[in-house]
Amino acid sequence: MSTYGIDLGTTYSCIARLDANGNPEVIRNNEDDSNMVASVVFFENENNVVVGQAAKENIETDGDRVVQFVKREIGKPDNRIYEFDGKTYTPVEISALILTRLKNLVESQGGTIENVVITVPAYFGLEERSATKQAGELAGLNVLSLINEPTAAALSYCARQFQEDRTILVYDLGGGTFDVTVVKMSMTQNESGKDVQKINVLATGGDDRLGGKDWDDRLFDYILHACCDETGLTPEEIEAETRQDIRSKVEEAKRKLSKKQAAKVRIDVNGSRTEISVTRKDFEDMTADKVAQTMNFVESTLQKVPDVVIDTVLLVGGSTYMPMIKAAVEEKFPGKVQQHDPDQAVAKGAAIYASMLVVEEGAESDNTAEETPDGKISKPAEQLTAQFTVEDQTPRSFGPGVIDTKGSKHKYVLENFIKIGEKMPAIFSKTYYPLENNQERVKLRAFENMSTEDTIIPCVDEDGNPQATDPANNVKLLGELIVNLPPNTSRNTPIKVTFKVDASGVHVEAVNTQTNEVFETFLRTGSDIDADKSAVHQLRISSD
Numbered sequence: 001m002s003t004y005g006i007d008l009g010t011t012y013s014c015i016a017r018l019d020a021n022g023n024p025e026v027i028r029n030n031e032d033d034s035n036m037v038a039s040v041v042f043f044e045n046e047n048n049v050v051v052g053q054a055a056k057e058n059i060e061t062d063g064d065r066v067v068q069f070v071k072r073e074i075g076k077p078d079n080r081i082y083e084f085d086g087k088t089y090t091p092v093e094i095s096a097l098i099l100t101r102l103k104n105l106v107e108s109q110g111g112t113i114e115n116v117v118i119t120v121p122a123y124f125g126l127e128e129r130s131a132t133k134q135a136g137e138l139a140g141l142n143v144l145s146l147i148n149e150p151t152a153a154a155l156s157y158c159a160r161q162f163q164e165d166r167t168i169l170v171y172d173l174g175g176g177t178f179d180v181t182v183v184k185m186s187m188t189q190n191e192s193g194k195d196v197q198k199i200n201v202l203a204t205g206g207d208d209r210l211g212g213k214d215w216d217d218r219l220f221d222y223i224l225h226a227c228c229d230e231t232g233l234t235p236e237e238i239e240a241e242t243r244q245d246i247r248s249k250v251e252e253a254k255r256k257l258s259k260k261q262a263a264k265v266r267i268d269v270n271g272s273r274t275e276i277s278v279t280r281k282d283f284e285d286m287t288a289d290k291v292a293q294t295m296n297f298v299e300s301t302l303q304k305v306p307d308v309v310i311d312t313v314l315l316v317g318g319s320t321y322m323p324m325i326k327a328a329v330e331e332k333f334p335g336k337v338q339q340h341d342p343d344q345a346v347a348k349g350a351a352i353y354a355s356m357l358v359v360e361e362g363a364e365s366d367n368t369a370e371e372t373p374d375g376k377i378s379k380p381a382e383q384l385t386a387q388f389t390v391e392d393q394t395p396r397s398f399g400p401g402v403i404d405t406k407g408s409k410h411k412y413v414l415e416n417f418i419k420i421g422e423k424m425p426a427i428f429s430k431t432y433y434p435l436e437n438n439q440e441r442v443k444l445r446a447f448e449n450m451s452t453e454d455t456i457i458p459c460v461d462e463d464g465n466p467q468a469t470d471p472a473n474n475v476k477l478l479g480e481l482i483v484n485l486p487p488n489t490s491r492n493t494p495i496k497v498t499f500k501v502d503a504s505g506v507h508v509e510a511v512n513t514q515t516n517e518v519f520e521t522f523l524r525t526g527s528d529i530d531a532d533k534s535a536v537h538q539l540r541i542s543s544d
């Protein structure tokens with residue numbers, strides 16, 4: 001098989017494929033004795049770059065040569081650059097190093113890898129998605145598609161127990177992020193009239209700064225202070241090597257506490273051996289507020305879809321191994337909680353989806369009939385194709401910023417042409433008018449946001465200029481289109497604005513319907529965009 005699913009995680013990544021019987025299996029990382037590869041890169045020197053657990057072991061002692069949590073930076077407008085030994089690396093290039101490590105894992109075990117599906121958080125915008133795809137290509141992979149992480153988890157859950165229409169809340173607590181997603185599985189018919197199960201994302205929520213690391217940090221502080229109590233040293237007197245020793249052992253202790261009631265941690269405190277004991281009860285007490293935080297996000301995400309009844313709650317992410325998590329979620333959703341391979345479900349779902357795509361395209365010969373060890377012939381991926389269809393949906397809402405001239409005061413509003421969750425490709429047009437007679441040009445600004453409203457009023461600065469961000473709706477300026485107008489253009493000249501969104505991005509176009517001149521050079525955010533945001537260059541909603 002050369003088709004794989006990849007969970008490119010914030011803290012851990014995982015790669016899976018379908019075995020000869022059509023069951024998803026994870027490729028083991030024998031070097032780290034794990035099913036995962038830590039998403040950590042250590043630039044040891046010019047000639048040696050280390051990815052995985054070994055890189056992680058340098059965080060405290062050589063932190064400035066270690067890159068972690070790069071997923072938070074990928075596709076972000078600030079274009080962060082890392083520099084080591086005179087070479088620069090973009091987040092895409094760092095991500096490609098992690099993907100290359102996963103690729104090498106397959107190859108070192110005699111496999112070949114060609115086609116992949118990579119998972120992304122449901123809340124990723126198009127920039128983050130296209131950057132993730134680029135990272136895959138840079139690692140020499142043929143990226144068939146991306147799939148939302150909760151959708152992949154739901155796919156892997158439903159491949160295990162097929163059910164009719166249901167609404168699933170995916171609670172994904174990973175190492176650095178917490179994602180809540182409500183997905184709907186519904187029966188529908190495909191073009192050839194076959195019953196298929198469609199998976200749609202209804203709502204997303206969470207925090208990209210909340211995850212297992214917070215539990216590690218609490219345990220780290222607890223053990224550090226216990227070491228001080230034992231030795232009479234102050235925290236400042238604890239050496240970097242001792243800190244690294246604690247750091248390395250904290251995660252292991254946390255994992256032990258998921259299985260046992262107490263864990264012992266042996267630390268060399270500045271050279272003298274010390275043993276610290278932590279009980280599960282201690283650990284739960286010191287992190288109870290973090291559990292409560294996740295449950296608040298569950299609540300606020302549910303409020304976005306007030307009419308929805310949750311049938312199943314799926315626990316995903318390595319941190320849901322902690323018994324305190326399952327207990328809290330069970331308390332809120334009694335009898336509805338399911339947990340199966342929480343740290344592998346996303347990669348497995350991606351592997352299922354990748355195989356579905358390959359069968360659809362007929363692109364790969366080894367996905368046809370396979371003989372199983374008991375002599376039966378199975379066509380696993382084809383069966384799955386018959387069952388599922390994953391609709392590509394817009395990850396955000398999109399629209400232009402325009403002036404509403406009704407009422408006594410002009411208002412700068414954002415009109416959502418395309419709303420979050422719409423089927424892609426999505427297209428929408430509307431006609432606007434210049435704000436003034438003889439206006440020389442229009443600077444049409446395009447925004448993305450998380451709102452499902454037709455119109456939102458974004459933040460405006462003290463001069464009344466539209467701001468690119470609105471924390472409540474997560475409004476972001478995507479870029480602008482300059483529409484030059486000929487002399488003597490009347491303020492009633494119709495300008496038709498079109499937004500088209502597909503997997504490759506947002507396309508904005510404006511047509512001066514009087515001259516039929518088409519404008520489509522869309523300037524991305526950054527230095528290209530004119531700092532002058534004054535209202536003179538805007539379009540207004542209604543004509544006179």
Ligand code: ADP
Pocket residue numbers: 008009010011012013036039173174175176177211212213251254255256258316317318319320321322342343
């Ligand atoms: P990502 O955030 O990269 O998607 P994962 O879903 O694999 O990563 O979750 C990684 C987190 O899960 C880490 O913080 C790790 O310490 C934690 N974790 C993994 N296994 C356990 C366990 N048995 N008990 C507690 N935490 C665990």
Ligand code: MG
Pocket residue numbers: 007009010149172174317346
């Ligand atoms: Mg994850």
